[in-house]
Amino acid sequence: MAQWIEACGTGDIDREDVMRFDHGGRTFAVYHSPEGEFFATDGLCTHEKVHLADGLVMDNIIECPKHNGRFDYRTGAAKGAPVCVNLKTYAVKAEDGKVFIDVA
């Protein structure tokens, strides 16, 4: 069953940017794409457990701040060395100026 949690306001993240969101002992990364859509993934890189929200978003790619592992944040797909494990993604909806993610 879905478990929608409010992560932030829709104005809190610039387009083509990312924000960290912690909830229930877990950490997530919430993205605002250049096209204005919101996405969410696990907050830590699959390579060395670094917070992805410190990384750089370019188009639909988040790059880990540590070793430049790249992921497509829409799908979680790893985009080459050093990462080869995909990121888990979460459903997101924007309603009433708020961004919710399904953490279930």
Next chain:
Amino acid sequence: MSEAGMVIVGGGMAGARAIVSLRANGWQGPITLIGEETLLPYDRPPLSKAMLTDEQEPSPVYLLDDGMIASLGATFIRGSRATRIDRDARAVVLEDGRAISYDKLLIATGAKPRRLAIEGGELAYTLRDFADGDHLRNRLRSSATAAIVGGGFIGLEVAASARKLGCEVTLVEAQPRILMRGVPEEIARVVHQRHLEAGVTMEVGTALKSVDTDGILLADGRKVKAGIVVAGIGASPETALAQQAGLAIENGIACDETLRTSDPDIYASGDCCSFPHGLFGGKRIRLEAWRNATDQANVATGNMLGGSKPYVAVPWFWSDQYDLSLQIAGMPSDGTATVRRQIAEQAFVIFHLDDAGRVVGASGIGTGNSIARDVKMAEMLIAKKASPSPQTLADPSVALKALLKG
């Protein structure tokens, strides 16, 4: 090509990456990786940090496992040293006499730590491989005092790790300041200060006379007692194999911009390789860096398969000490002017501009990963040969991303 296929000497980051990259580039023939160590390829950055300080017994952070090597269809000959290259027969000869034929060969033999050329210098620990890290870890844990010789990255990282383990640490650097090579003074000062705060005794501009079993003797006659002495005084490229084979050597195995050696069938990558860098006026450089090893292996393997792509990646490396992370991109020493961008109270990036105002380097330091984004964007500006206005670079309220678009 014949059935000999692709052979890689050196089982570190570059060698491991090369296997993956050869397949990703479509090579379907044989691949043989020859490694001197008995371990599978593993990641070296943790050796000076987490491996020394983590509570649990260390185990290597492997880059590949047997299953991955098998699924890539590669042969890994481990625990075997390549003793010479027979270029006429196009074969690598191993210490047990076996000859491994190649169509194209990649040399990725890395660099070895320099030893202290003073009395007792052989008593100092150096750090290159997992076994070295393991020895160092055990010794640091059983020593109350440690003397670190060398204020470069390895020395400083080991000093930070030793403090974390509770050792009383003295760091000795002969140069007038730490991180003389490639790190601007403003940043070195922050690192120096952080080590002082952590309780390290910093002996900078201090020459060393000798090492003995209970410490070191400084040139000015002072004795520093230490249960362990560690030398981090740089590394020299592992070129013996290439040299013996008659390949051109120039501060490493001399390659062209496509990472090809003076023999058209032999390429090099990683710490052992020197090459002219197109982004910096074709200046011949050699990099000892994790990402360089990865990126060079990607380019070299593509070229082994018939490509002719020059290697022009922006040099980049990082160092973690205590809660600080430092990153350097490009060639700061090519800059003639600097612009400082203060990102937060404890975090800043220095942009290095050349006479024409082009960004040629960036150096940043801050807690956690606070400077990572801006250094990454600097890297992209360097690659684009951009010349943004110094005012924009200096103003943290102006996003650098805007400079990259358009």
